[in-house]
Amino acid sequence: MKEKGWKEIPIGGTIVEPGNAVEYKTGSWRTFKPIWHKDRCIHCLICWMYCPDEAIIVENGKFVRFDYDYCKGCGICANECPEKANAIEMVLDRKI
Amino acid sequence: MSTIIGLTGNEAVAEAMRQINPDVVAAYPITPQTELMHKFADFVANGKVDTEMILVESEHSAMSASVGAAAGGARAMTATCANGLALMWEIVYIAASLRLPIVMAVVNRALSGPINIHNDHSDSMGCRDSGWIQIYSENSQEAYDNTIMAVKIAENKDVLLPVMVTLDGFILSHTLERIEILDDKQVREFIGEYIPQNHLLDINHPVTIGPLDLQDYYFEHKRQEAEAINNALEVVEEVSFEYSRLTGRNYDVLELYRMEDAERAIVALGSTAGTVKFTVDSLRENGEKVGMIKLRLFRPFPYKEIYEALKNVKSFAVLDKCISFGYGGPVYGEIKSALYNYQAFIPAVNYIYGLGGRDIKPTSIKKVFDELKHITKEGVNGKLIHYLDVRE
Numbered sequence: 001m002k003e004k005g006w007k008e009i010p011i012g013g014t015i016v017e018p019g020n021a022v023e024y025k026t027g028s029w030r031t032f033k034p035i036w037h038k039d040r041c042i043h044c045l046i047c048w049m050y051c052p053d054e055a056i057i058v059e060n061g062k063f064v065r066f067d068y069d070y071c072k073g074c075g076i077c078a079n080e081c082p083e084k085a086n087a088i089e090m091v092l093d094r095k096i
Numbered sequence: 097m098s099t100i101i102g103l104t105g106n107e108a109v110a111e112a113m114r115q116i117n118p119d120v121v122a123a124y125p126i127t128p129q130t131e132l133m134h135k136f137a138d139f140v141a142n143g144k145v146d147t148e149m150i151l152v153e154s155e156h157s158a159m160s161a162s163v164g165a166a167a168g169g170a171r172a173m174t175a176t177c178a179n180g181l182a183l184m185w186e187i188v189y190i191a192a193s194l195r196l197p198i199v200m201a202v203v204n205r206a207l208s209g210p211i212n213i214h215n216d217h218s219d220s221m222g223c224r225d226s227g228w229i230q231i232y233s234e235n236s237q238e239a240y241d242n243t244i245m246a247v248k249i250a251e252n253k254d255v256l257l258p259v260m261v262t263l264d265g266f267i268l269s270h271t272l273e274r275i276e277i278l279d280d281k282q283v284r285e286f287i288g289e290y291i292p293q294n295h296l297l298d299i300n301h302p303v304t305i306g307p308l309d310l311q312d313y314y315f316e317h318k319r320q321e322a323e324a325i326n327n328a329l330e331v332v333e334e335v336s337f338e339y340s341r342l343t344g345r346n347y348d349v350l351e352l353y354r355m356e357d358a359e360r361a362i363v364a365l366g367s368t369a370g371t372v373k374f375t376v377d378s379l380r381e382n383g384e385k386v387g388m389i390k391l392r393l394f395r396p397f398p399y400k401e402i403y404e405a406l407k408n409v410k411s412f413a414v415l416d417k418c419i420s421f422g423y424g425g426p427v428y429g430e431i432k433s434a435l436y437n438y439q440a441f442i443p444a445v446n447y448i449y450g451l452g453g454r455d456i457k458p459t460s461i462k463k464v465f466d467e468l469k470h471i472t473k474e475g476v477n478g479k480l481i482h483y484l485d486v487r488e
């Protein structure tokens with residue numbers, strides 16, 4: 001995204017377009033990436049409740065996938081996934 | 097039509113606020129401002145205004161409530177001084193950064209310590225870098241007039257910045273003076289209806305005010321703020337001109353007093369300007385070519401105007417009722433840099449005076465004018481910063 005000059009932006013840092021956070025892809029922050037183990041998932045959706053970035057996509061009451069555009073790799077989902085299921089694994093996403 | 101009545105400085109500002117009828121006023125008491133809000137609270141209690149008055153638990157909260165109200169699209173006002181202003185500090189900057197046109201009376205008082213409740217300018221001068229416009233008042237009539245003009249200056253779309261109107265604690269705030277009051281209708285027509293842009297209560301256009309602003313855009317927002325306060329100079333001139341047509345009272349960013357052929361000048365602000373005028377008159381009777389420049393607007397600083405006003409004098413002194421420790425008087429510093437901008441070299445000295453409310457008398461001002469005679473002849477001999485009426 002091309003950054004704008006001071007004459008082109010709203011004054012005082014006010015955000016005048018509601019919901020424009022969708023344009024901000026927090027997926028670029030990621031160091032670790034969550035991997036879903038479908039075979040172990042019990043679809044309790046605890047991960048969905050805890051994810052701070054709405055990056056768990058649920059359809060018909062079931063976990064379907066991560067939205068990697070917004071998943072920032074915090075690992076909360078992996079931490080909250082019930083111990084017995086242990087369906088989310090965090091792996092290094094890129095070389096650091 | 098105007099009415100002439102006797103009011104103290106605090107009452108005069110409260111009266112202006114009654115006529116402005118702000119949407120929200122947040123207040124916390126501090127001497128010598130207390131009486132101002134006490135008076136305004138009477139207006140609220142007696143149904144003379146529609147204002148929502150919020151009695152908060154500290155000045156930090158008074159400014160926070162004003163910011164919240166202004167962000168919600170309200171015309172918001174408050175008042176404070178000294179340690180109260182210091183406690184507001186964090187939010188004083190935020191009010192300007194968020195471009196909220198709040199108007200605040202500052203009843204100038206020494207910023208401790210040791211504790212002192214009397215007048216000097218150390219409180220508001222400390223805020224000179226905060227992004228607030230600062231207008232200093234010589235007398236209570238000016239405090240009344242400046243308060244009304246401040247609303248219109250702050251809300252101008254090329255400005256949208258908060259304004260501090262100052263009046264000297266006790267000297268003005270608690271002294272009865274003859275004041276000309278406009279009709280309520282005239283004041284309301286003059287300031288007009290406030291139409292806020294991008295505010296929080298406009299539910300059809302939801303906005304976020306004050307979000308995190310990092311390396312990529314923060315600097316651009318500061319650049320906008322710098323532009324806005326520079327725009328304010330012209331807006332102050334325009335609004336003052338419009339006000340003078342309404343009232344016959346002329347205001348400019350500077351007031352030049354008997355400067356036409358002056359060889360020696362004193363620059364002052366606040367109530368001391370009146371004492372300097374008195375001294376100028378008596379010295380003029382003896383044929384001395386002396387004059388005074390009163391600085392009404394301190395932020396934005398009128399560099400060009402002050403240079404134009406001083407360019408023909410042979411020497412001048414700046415009176416500062418404040419000290420920037422390790423430097424000298426803040427007004428002196430600004431004026432010297434104004435001259436540098438125009439490559440003018442005029443011998444100039446600084447007198448720090450009146451700290452903690454020490455009275456300034458015409459005899460002391462005469463001493464300054466006498467000293468300027470030597471400086472005109474011999475130049476400044478090394479000593480730039482002087483302390484007026486301090487015992488050795």
Ligand code: SF4
Nearest residue numbers: 051071072074075077
């Ligand atoms: S790692 Fe964090 S952001 Fe990504 S899906 Fe899990 S909880 Fe959401």
Ligand code: SF4
Nearest residue numbers: 041042044045047081
């Ligand atoms: S918390 Fe674990 S088990 Fe529950 S839905 Fe999410 S991935 Fe599946």
